[in-house]
Amino acid sequence: MQLCNNKKAKRLYPDLANKRLSPTLVNSVSILHNPHQHQRQQPLENTFSTMALDQPFKYDVPLIGTAPPVHDFNQPIPTPSIPASASVTLSLYSQCDAMFQRCTLNSLPSSAYLLKRSKLPLSIMLEPYPRNQLENVEVPLITTGVVSRCTRCKSFINPFIQFIEGGLKWKCNICTYSDNNVPPAYDWDHVTQQKSDRWSRSELNYGCVDYVATPEFMSRPPQPPVYVFVIDTSLEAVQTGMIEVLAEALMGSLDRLPNAEGRTRIAFITVNHAIGFYALRNKDPELIVMSEIDEVYLPRAHHDLVVNLNEARAVVLDLLDRLKTMFTVNPHTYATTRNNNCLGPALKAARQLLTPTGGKIVCFQASLPNMGIGSLTAPTKKGHGLGDNLLLEPKSDFYRSFSEECAKYHVCIDMFVFGSQNIDLATLNVVPRFTGGQTHYYPGFNAHNKGDREKLFFEIKKLVKEEIGLEAIIRTRCSPGLICKSYHGNFSFQEPDIFVLPNVPRDASYCVDLAIERELQGDLAYIQTCMLFTTSFGERCIRVMTTCIPITRKITDVFYAADQIACARSLAYQAIDKAVTFKVRDGKEYLIQKTVAVCSAYSKEIIGVTPSKNVQLNLCRSLSLLPTMTLALIKSEAFNDTGVVPLNMSNQSGLLLRTLPLSLWPRYVYPNLYSLHNMPIQAGTLDRNNHCIMPPQLNLSSERLDRHGCYLVENGHRILIWIGREAVPQLCEDLLNVSRVQDVRSGQVASLPELQNAFSERVHRIISKLRTESRHSNFYPSLYVVKEEGDVMLRHWFLTHMLEDRQQPPQGCSPSIHKSINATTSYFQWLNYIKDKM
Structure with missing residues (x-):
C-alpha cells in the first residue's frame, strides 16, 4: 500500500513518532477493522477454502507472560465445517448465517459425558431480527403459500432434508421421520401450468428464509403498529x-x-x-x-x-x-x-x-x-456492598x-x-x-x-x-438427543419451550441452553429455530433458521471448534441468572469456577498433563480470550462487589450484559483502546469503500498510556478521550483548540470542536464511525474529555477501563476482600490464580 505524502495529514507530535506502525502492519490492521468483512455470510465452499486458516487455532497459546491477543476479537465468526453434500441442493447458503443463530460449539460432542469432560457451555445465541440484515445477508421471502412441515415434529423443510421414494417423499433431518409428502407445487406450477424446478426453491437453498404466513398461522388480522x-x-x-x-x-x-x-x-x-x-x-x-x-x-x-x-x-x-x-x-x-x-x-x-x-x-x-x-x-x-444482595x-x-x-x-x-x-x-x-x-x-x-x-x-x-416485529412467538427444535434446557433474554413463556415476544426489537439477543439427553447418532446434528411474527408493514411472516453442526467423538475437536465469544456470553447469561436468583457474589464465583474448570480440562484432556503448579497455563487459540473476557465480566459494574458502584449503575450493566446484540457485546465487556497522537497515517481516513480506517486496537493496560499521549477508549455506550499530563501544545491546539494542556477542561461534551486541520478531521471521522456503528443498537455513545491531572473522578473512571491493571482497592474495603478475585485484580494475578486453583 502506498503511503500518502501529504504533510498536512502527517502531523507528528514529539513523542513516539518512531514507533508508528509499518505500512504492512497498517494494512493488516485496516483489514481487521473492516466490519463488513467478517459479518457477511460465509458460503459453504469457503468453509473448506478457509480450513487452512483454522489450523492456527489448533495450537497451544501460553497465557502467562503474554498480553491477551485482543486482535482476535476482530477475527471472522467461527462457523461449523460441514461437507458440501450435507445440503440436498449443494447450495452455497444452506447454512443459516451466524448473524441469526450461533452455537458455542461448532463441533458437538456425541455424548453428555464428553461435554462434561470439556466443561464448555453448550448454548445457542439467537438474534432473529438483526438490524444490519439488509446490508449483509439476503433472506428470501417465499410468497407461494406452500409451507411444507414434518408430519411428526412440525419442523420446516430445509436444505438438509433428504428426498426419498423417487422424490415423492422427504425425510426430516430433525426427527428422521420419512413419510412426509413432497408438495405437488414443487414439481408443477398450477398457475402457469408448467413444470417447476424444485432445486431452485429458496427453502432448499437457504438456511434462513421467510414465509408469508398462511391462514393456519393467524388467529386474527395482522396487528398495526x-x-x-x-x-x-x-x-x-x-x-x-x-x-x-x-x-x-x-x-x-x-x-x-x-x-x-x-x-x-x-x-x-x-x-x-x-x-x-x-x-x-x-x-x-x-x-x-x-x-x-x-x-x-x-x-x-x-x-x-x-x-x-x-x-x-x-x-x-x-x-x-x-x-x-x-x-x-x-x-x-x-x-x-x-x-x-x-x-x-x-x-x-x-x-x-x-x-x-x-x-x-x-x-x-x-x-x-x-x-x-x-x-x-x-x-x-x-x-x-460486598456482593450480598441480588x-x-x-x-x-x-x-x-x-x-x-x-x-x-x-x-x-x-x-x-x-x-x-x-x-x-x-x-x-x-x-x-x-x-x-x-x-x-x-x-x-x-x-x-x-x-x-x-x-x-x-x-x-x-x-x-x-x-420492529410484532406479536411474535419463537420455538427451537433439535436433533434427537439434544434438548432445550433453559432460556435467557427479555420475553415471557407461552409454553415451556415457546417464548412470547409482544415486540421483537432489532438486534434483540436471546440464549437457549442445550443439553445432551442421550448419545447423538450419525455425523451431523441440526438445530432449527422458527419465529412467527408480524412486520411493521402488516405482513404475517415465519422466519425459519436452520443450522447444521458436525458431531464429534474427539474432545480435541470440541475445544478447537469452540466459539469463545459465544461461550463467554453463555457463561455471562448463567452468571447473571445466579446473581438475580441468589447473590451477586454467587454469579461472580460461577464465572471464576467455570473458567478454572475449562482451563483445567484443557490441560488434562488436550495437553495430557495433570494440572499442577509447575505446569504452564495454556489454551488453544480458539479459547485464548476466554480468561480475559471472564475477568472483564468480574470487573464489570454488574459483578463489582467492592461497594463503590451505585446500585442503579450495576443494574444497568446487568441489563446491557443480558440484552446487547452479540456484535456489540464483546466491546462492551472489553472496550476498545486506541492511541490517537501517533496513529498510523491511514487511520481516520476513508478507504476505497468510503469506510473509516480505525487505528490498531491496544491492550487495556496503563502501560500503554504515555504521559504526553492522547488516547480514546470506547465500549459502545461511552467514548472517553484521555489527554496526558505532558501533552504538547500542538496536539491540544489541533484537537481541542486550546494552547496548552493546562487549559483543557475535563467533562462531558456533545462533540469535539471541528477545526481546520488534518488531525482534527481524522479524529472526528473515528468518533463518527464509533457513533454510527451504534446504529446496530438503540444506544448513542456519550463523549467525555478526561485530562490526566483534571477531575479525579473522571480520571479514576477512565482507569477502571484498564482491565488488565491491578487497581487500588476502594477505601474501607476489608483486607480479606483483597485476597479474592475482584475489580482490583490484574490480568496476570488472575492467570496465576487460575493456575493455582488448577
Missing part, C-alpha cells in the same frame, strides 16, 4: 428538562415511524398525581385529567384517544409543541409543584388503550412512583403480574428512566424484561447539558423509527 407514550410530568421530571427534549425528538420522528401502509396509531398519557388523557380527534388536543387512580377507566371513546397518525398528524404536532412549555416549574402551571407520581395506574390505562390491537408503550419516568398500585420506596443501598432485585410484585397481562394482549413496554439513585431501576425494568422491551437509563440527566440532551434526542429517534 400502535404507540402509547406515557410521560412523567412530576416536579422532578420537569426539573430534568427531559419533557422538552422528548417532545422535540418525537416531532422530528413522526415521519420516520413505521407507517408505510398508513396503519400506525398513536396516543399520549401524562402522569403525576393524576393521569392525563389526550383526545386528538378534533382540531385542537383536549386534556382530560383523571384524579381517581384506584379504578382506572377510559374517559373517552377508544378512537378519540388512539388516533391514526396520518389523519391526526397536525393535532399530534400541536400537542407535542405544547408539551414543551405546558409543564414548567411554576406554581401557576398544571401540577408541577408536587413530586407525586402514579405510574402503576397510568400503565394500566395505557394497556387498556392497547388491549384491542396490542402495541408498544414507551414510558419516560424521572421520579419514583409513590402513589397508587405499584408505588415504591427509594432504595436504601448505595452499592453492592442483582436486578425488584421491590414490587405488581410489575411482574402487570407484564404477564401485557404479554397476553401483545403489549410491549420500553422504559426511559432518568434521575438520581433514588429511582428503582431494577423494579421498573421488570415490565420490559417480560414483554420483550428495552430499558434506557440516564443517571443525573440534565437537559442543560448538551451531551445528555443529544444522547436522549438520538436514542428516542432511533427507537421510534425502528421497524
Whole structure:
C-alpha cells in the first residue's frame, strides 16, 4: 500500500513518532477493522477454502507472560465445517448465517459425558431480527403459500432434508421421520401450468428464509403498529428538562415511524398525581385529567384517544409543541409543584388503550412512583456492598403480574428512566424484561447539558423509527438427543419451550441452553429455530433458521471448534441468572469456577498433563480470550462487589450484559483502546469503500498510556478521550483548540470542536464511525474529555477501563476482600490464580 505524502495529514507530535506502525502492519490492521468483512455470510465452499486458516487455532497459546491477543476479537465468526453434500441442493447458503443463530460449539460432542469432560457451555445465541440484515445477508421471502412441515415434529423443510421414494417423499433431518409428502407445487406450477424446478426453491437453498404466513398461522388480522407514550410530568421530571427534549425528538420522528401502509396509531398519557388523557380527534388536543387512580377507566371513546397518525398528524404536532412549555416549574402551571407520581395506574390505562390491537408503550419516568398500585420506596443501598444482595432485585410484585397481562394482549413496554439513585431501576425494568422491551437509563440527566440532551434526542429517534416485529412467538427444535434446557433474554413463556415476544426489537439477543439427553447418532446434528411474527408493514411472516453442526467423538475437536465469544456470553447469561436468583457474589464465583474448570480440562484432556503448579497455563487459540473476557465480566459494574458502584449503575450493566446484540457485546465487556497522537497515517481516513480506517486496537493496560499521549477508549455506550499530563501544545491546539494542556477542561461534551486541520478531521471521522456503528443498537455513545491531572473522578473512571491493571482497592474495603478475585485484580494475578486453583 502506498503511503500518502501529504504533510498536512502527517502531523507528528514529539513523542513516539518512531514507533508508528509499518505500512504492512497498517494494512493488516485496516483489514481487521473492516466490519463488513467478517459479518457477511460465509458460503459453504469457503468453509473448506478457509480450513487452512483454522489450523492456527489448533495450537497451544501460553497465557502467562503474554498480553491477551485482543486482535482476535476482530477475527471472522467461527462457523461449523460441514461437507458440501450435507445440503440436498449443494447450495452455497444452506447454512443459516451466524448473524441469526450461533452455537458455542461448532463441533458437538456425541455424548453428555464428553461435554462434561470439556466443561464448555453448550448454548445457542439467537438474534432473529438483526438490524444490519439488509446490508449483509439476503433472506428470501417465499410468497407461494406452500409451507411444507414434518408430519411428526412440525419442523420446516430445509436444505438438509433428504428426498426419498423417487422424490415423492422427504425425510426430516430433525426427527428422521420419512413419510412426509413432497408438495405437488414443487414439481408443477398450477398457475402457469408448467413444470417447476424444485432445486431452485429458496427453502432448499437457504438456511434462513421467510414465509408469508398462511391462514393456519393467524388467529386474527395482522396487528398495526400502535404507540402509547406515557410521560412523567412530576416536579422532578420537569426539573430534568427531559419533557422538552422528548417532545422535540418525537416531532422530528413522526415521519420516520413505521407507517408505510398508513396503519400506525398513536396516543399520549401524562402522569403525576393524576393521569392525563389526550383526545386528538378534533382540531385542537383536549386534556382530560383523571384524579381517581384506584379504578382506572377510559374517559373517552377508544378512537378519540388512539388516533391514526396520518389523519391526526397536525393535532399530534400541536400537542407535542405544547408539551414543551405546558409543564414548567411554576406554581401557576398544571401540577408541577408536587413530586407525586402514579405510574402503576397510568400503565394500566395505557394497556387498556392497547388491549384491542396490542402495541408498544414507551414510558419516560424521572421520579419514583409513590402513589397508587405499584408505588415504591427509594432504595436504601448505595452499592453492592460486598456482593450480598441480588442483582436486578425488584421491590414490587405488581410489575411482574402487570407484564404477564401485557404479554397476553401483545403489549410491549420500553422504559426511559432518568434521575438520581433514588429511582428503582431494577423494579421498573421488570415490565420490559417480560414483554420483550428495552430499558434506557440516564443517571443525573440534565437537559442543560448538551451531551445528555443529544444522547436522549438520538436514542428516542432511533427507537421510534425502528421497524420492529410484532406479536411474535419463537420455538427451537433439535436433533434427537439434544434438548432445550433453559432460556435467557427479555420475553415471557407461552409454553415451556415457546417464548412470547409482544415486540421483537432489532438486534434483540436471546440464549437457549442445550443439553445432551442421550448419545447423538450419525455425523451431523441440526438445530432449527422458527419465529412467527408480524412486520411493521402488516405482513404475517415465519422466519425459519436452520443450522447444521458436525458431531464429534474427539474432545480435541470440541475445544478447537469452540466459539469463545459465544461461550463467554453463555457463561455471562448463567452468571447473571445466579446473581438475580441468589447473590451477586454467587454469579461472580460461577464465572471464576467455570473458567478454572475449562482451563483445567484443557490441560488434562488436550495437553495430557495433570494440572499442577509447575505446569504452564495454556489454551488453544480458539479459547485464548476466554480468561480475559471472564475477568472483564468480574470487573464489570454488574459483578463489582467492592461497594463503590451505585446500585442503579450495576443494574444497568446487568441489563446491557443480558440484552446487547452479540456484535456489540464483546466491546462492551472489553472496550476498545486506541492511541490517537501517533496513529498510523491511514487511520481516520476513508478507504476505497468510503469506510473509516480505525487505528490498531491496544491492550487495556496503563502501560500503554504515555504521559504526553492522547488516547480514546470506547465500549459502545461511552467514548472517553484521555489527554496526558505532558501533552504538547500542538496536539491540544489541533484537537481541542486550546494552547496548552493546562487549559483543557475535563467533562462531558456533545462533540469535539471541528477545526481546520488534518488531525482534527481524522479524529472526528473515528468518533463518527464509533457513533454510527451504534446504529446496530438503540444506544448513542456519550463523549467525555478526561485530562490526566483534571477531575479525579473522571480520571479514576477512565482507569477502571484498564482491565488488565491491578487497581487500588476502594477505601474501607476489608483486607480479606483483597485476597479474592475482584475489580482490583490484574490480568496476570488472575492467570496465576487460575493456575493455582488448577
